[in-house]
Amino acid sequence: MATVNGYQGNTPVAAPAGTAASKQPVNAAKIVDTQSVLKRLQSELMALMMSGDSGISAFPEEDNIFCWKGTIQGSKDTVFEGTEYKLSLSFPNDYPFKPPKVKFETGCFHPNVDVYGNICLDILQDKWSSAYDVRTILISIQSLLGEPNISSPLNSQAAQLWSNQEEYRKMVEKLYKPGSA
């Protein structure tokens, strides 16, 4: 039963024709789940748009509400001030009981972000709670930019340079490519 908890391209998988009778209850439960996830994501989108938080935004991709594009602006008085980063969020079918997969689409020179954009953030892994939502995720990542966890870096060069904020700022500006996606 790879389809029950599996990660099938973020889209609800239609029950294949000729499914055995024993599998039908599972598929029915899955459809109900998908509907509740849809409701949750739609409500989150509404709340996010109404909240008016500064410096963060997110919106679903055109045809798939399970894939969102988010943006985070570097907080004021940090080395990331004036920069803006695109992120992709892909929600599993059992969201919010499992965390979404969040990646930086824009290159980010940060101790906890690797060269592929993967983020090392506890709430996106073992510290995830179903009470978190897109808004809290984006706010957490935004604050992570200014307060990295140096002890377990994905980017060791960034972690070493963090102590020298002036040099770090220069490196951020040098590597910042807003157009890259």
Place this chain on the structure above:
Amino acid sequence: MVSDSITNAPIPSAPNSRDFSKKKRANRSAKLKQCKLDARREQWLSQGAVKSKGCKEEGNCARKERNRSLENPRRRDEDNNNNNNGSIHHESDSESPSNSPTNSLLGGGSGSDSGTNFIGSSSSSSSSISSSSSGGCCSGSISEEEEEDGCLDDWEAVADALAADDDNNKSEPEHENSYSQSPSESQLSMQSDSMPELTDGIGLDSVNSMTESAGMVPRMSGNNTRAWRPDDAYRPQSLPNLAKQRSFPVTNRHFGHGGVPWACNNVLTAPSSCPICYEDLDLTDSSFLPCLCGFRLCLFCHKRILEEDGRCPGCRKPYEHDQVESEASVQGSSLTFRLARSCSMVARS
């Protein structure tokens, strides 16, 4: 200005203006004006006694106008000297001492418009003839307020027609004006110089206070022959306010949306919807307190979490079933209290 008042004021004489009316306007309007004058005179004569009581609220307005009307007799004398064959109507109008305030009030708008206003209301209903003729000063005609909605269409139509008529006969409004109003007022004679911009500024105080206190429908300038706009400063307050009605659901919606982030953030007070699946909490869910941290969620999501990692989303501690259930039964009173609060939240949002 003096020369204006002299040139304008002497013109009115009943036969003359009648001739004008016959030539350039339908007989009907002249008769209406005649009716109006008669009715107004009767009204004022009969209200001479009542008036002293009635003026309490709009004392400022009326007193101001009276001061102005006190100046009028002198001018009137001058005018009469210049124009010794002043019309009967003219004399009778200005002789009744209580008439001047009304005239100056009505004169707040340009002359042709106050005439329009009067005709409109009188044509809409016979009973408003007396009320509108006196309403300018003190009687505070209640019937006028009640009828405003109903008569607005007729009144508008007549006003538009008359305005068009006035456009055709540019010279006539002045004569009409000085005929129907007390002609010797300095204010009025100045206004009749075809200066609609000025009339707005001059008549603003008196007309405004008149609108508020007496509920009259004043006409401000000859250019404005349309109905009241919702944002019109001179709009009578008795007219229904559509903006207020429209704003009501907006605030409702605001509260409705405000409830969503609130339900997420504030987990200690009972939310109206499950913070996990965003479905509304029913009574069973609202009374369900699975964790000591106070984080509430619906039974379905709770069951789902128990099947997987079994930790409370609010505090990340594992759910302890036995303890929580006994806790819930012990805290019966506080549960009902929270239940009531959650109910009130639902009702409010």
